[in-house]
Amino acid sequence: MKQKSLLAKGLSLSVLTLLSRILGLIREMTKARFLGTSAFSDAFGIAFMIPNLFRRLFAENSISVAFIPTFKNYLEDSNTTEGKKEAEDFVKATFTLVSFLTVCFVSIGMALTPFILKIFYSTEDIVAMNEAIILTRIMFPYLVVISIAAFFQGILNGLKIFSPSGFTPILFNTIVIAATYILSRWTANPARAMAIGVITGGTVQALFQLPFVLKNNWRITFTTLKKAFTNAGTKKVLALVGPTIIGMAGYQINDIVSSALATRAGEGVVSSLQYSLRLQELILGICAVTIGTIILPDLTGYAKKQEWVNFNGLLGQSVKIMALIAVPITFYSLLMSENIISLIFSGGKFNADSVKMTMEVFNFHIxxxxxxxxxxxxxxAFYAQQNTKSPTIAGLVNFAVNITLASLLAGNYKGRGIAIALTAASAVNTAVLFFFLKKTKGIEVGKLVKSIIAYTLKIAVFSLIASVPVYFMKDAVIGFFAGHTRIVSHGIPVAATAAVFGIVGIILLFATKDGIVKAAAGKIKRRSK
Structure with missing residues (x-):
């Protein structure tokens, strides 16, 4: 029942997330067309990465780990007048705190931008660094507006309203794409046009969600700083989020060090890594982010009520859905990476060398x-039980492994070495998380892990079988359509091989009566009636 519920609840958000990720990919295609793997492209990547890193560290981290569970507790007591007032005070205090802290942080960050960028650039790259300084100062205020947008999203997600927040990335990507095409003729270079689009798009993300928050009778006003810092709810949020910032900082410092190593490894390495990661994020956004967003409120409820059977079932089913999506895509992407990258990014300033550089990185990322x-x-699963210590330690282990390997491999292997480091660190992080999960009350980790491994191996075997016909047919199909336009010479081979791969995989799943596929098929059949 919970499996069907998860699939049903995730459908609309998955569609929105899919659209936003596709537009995110088109945004990267636009960047590839206008900037390629040039120094300007690297400068934009570094400049956008800085506010984005702090967004993940403070905004997304605080909302998912601390705000939503705390807000959900207030909601359960909001049936009374006193409970409703306490919840409203908590919302006002949090809004004040988010606004004040991000404005202060951005002001300091903009002043220190030249010093921050010295991490990434050597003295020989003064022209590229100066451009990165301008781009960073244009986009640094993005942290303020996107943090407020994340706060609104936290309120709506706590109320189990997902669609408005799921739609805002679509607006953001559309605005960045449009700004690049419209403003690039009026700016010194296309990177500045994209930067203007970023700050405009972030502002729209916040403004779009506000009416939905107000519609659900939550007033968004400021309170005094004293009340904001002394509110019981915000104090609890700060206590919860404090330790996770250390762990999350490990992830973010990973990106900073990796980008610094990439910048010094040569022109275009930063850009090739980011193009590769964009393809990876497209897949993650469709499945992992969507599932993670939906299950957190339910996991929190099960943990509070100590309904561990439901907790285990929901967690295990979510990981299996992930395996069903990610494992086949990994196999297929390794087979057709050159054609996929050429289809998506080739054109304009993204030439054959850019394709080769990005493909080498992508094969290790995927x-x-x-x-x-x-x-x-x-x-x-940890955040639902307000356990922030375990993910924090896992994040620090991830950081140590990634930085060590990236430092050792970047010199000889450049972008490939950095991609290998990220993949290895992610695998270690998974092992550490399950190790800590074993110590968590009420979770049958042994049974859970065996079930997940068995299902993942099954999907891997099916993916390997589906890869065989693709492996033998791809050269002939690619050769037959070579020499035509990009859509024909790369698009048709990708579509044809993907169709064969998918058909074989689906046949195998139905032949073995896969439980997840049966539940999804049943849901679609009932809706069609």
């Missing part, structure tokens, strides 16, 4: 797809 996705799904 191997870690399953581990990264599982980490994003398993983490809510």
């Amino acid at each position: 191997i870690g797809l399953f581990f990264i996705a599982v980490n994003r799904i398993v983490s809510p």
Whole structure:
């Protein structure tokens, strides 16, 4: 029953997330067309990464780990007048705190931008660094507006309203794409046009969600700083989020160090890594982020009521859904990576060298797809029980492994070495999370892990079988359509091989009466009636 419920609840959000990820990919295609793997492309990547890192560290981390569970507790007591007032005071205090802290942080960050960027650039790259300084200062305020947008999303997700928040990335990506095409002729370079689109899109993300929050009778107003810092709810949020910032900082410092190593490894390495990760994020956004967002409120409820059977069932089913999506995509992507990258990014300033550089990185990134996705799904199991210590330690282990390997491999293997490091660190992180899960009350980790491993191996075997016909047919199909336009020479081979791979996989799943596929098929059949 819970399995069907998860599939049903995730359908609309998955569609929105799919659209936003596709538009995110088109945004990267736009960047590839206008900037390729040039120094300007690297400068934009570094400049956008800085506020984005702090967004993940403070905004997303605080909302998912601390705000939603705390807000949910207030909601359960909001039936009385006193309970409703306490919940409203908590919302006002949190809004004040988010606004004040991010404005202060951004102001300091913009002043220190030249010093921050010295981490990434050597003295010989003064022209690229100066451009990165301008781009960073344009986009740094994005942290303020996107943090407020994340706060609104936390309220709506706590109320189990997901669609408005799921739609905002679509608006953001559309605005960035449009700004690049419209404003690039008026700016010094296309990177600045994209930067203007980023800050505009972030602002729209916040404004779009506000009416939905107000519609559900939650007033968004400021309170005094004293009340904001002394509110019982915000104090609890800060206590919960404090330890996780240390662990999350490990993830974010990973990106900073990896990007610094990539920048010094040569022109275009940063961009090739980011193009590769965008393809990976497309898949993660469809499955892991969607599932993680939906299961957190339910896991929190099960943990509070100590309904561990339901808790275990929901967690295990979520990871299996992830395996069903991620493992086949990994196999297929390894077979057709060059054509996929050429189809998506080729054109304009993204030439054959850019394709080769990105493909070499992507082949190592995609191997870690399953581990990264599982980490994003398993983490809510700890957060639901307000256990922030375990994911924090796992994050620090991830950081240590990634930085050590990236430092050792970046010199000789450049982007490939950095991608290998990320994949290996993600696998270690998964193992550490399950080790800590074993010590968590009420969770039958042994049974859970055996079930997940058995299902994942089954999907891997099916994917291997489905890869065989693709392996033998791909050269002939690619050769037949070579020499035509990009859509024909790469698009048709990708579509044809994907169809064969998918058909073989689906036949195997139905032949073995896969439980997840049966539940999904039953749901679709009932809706069609």
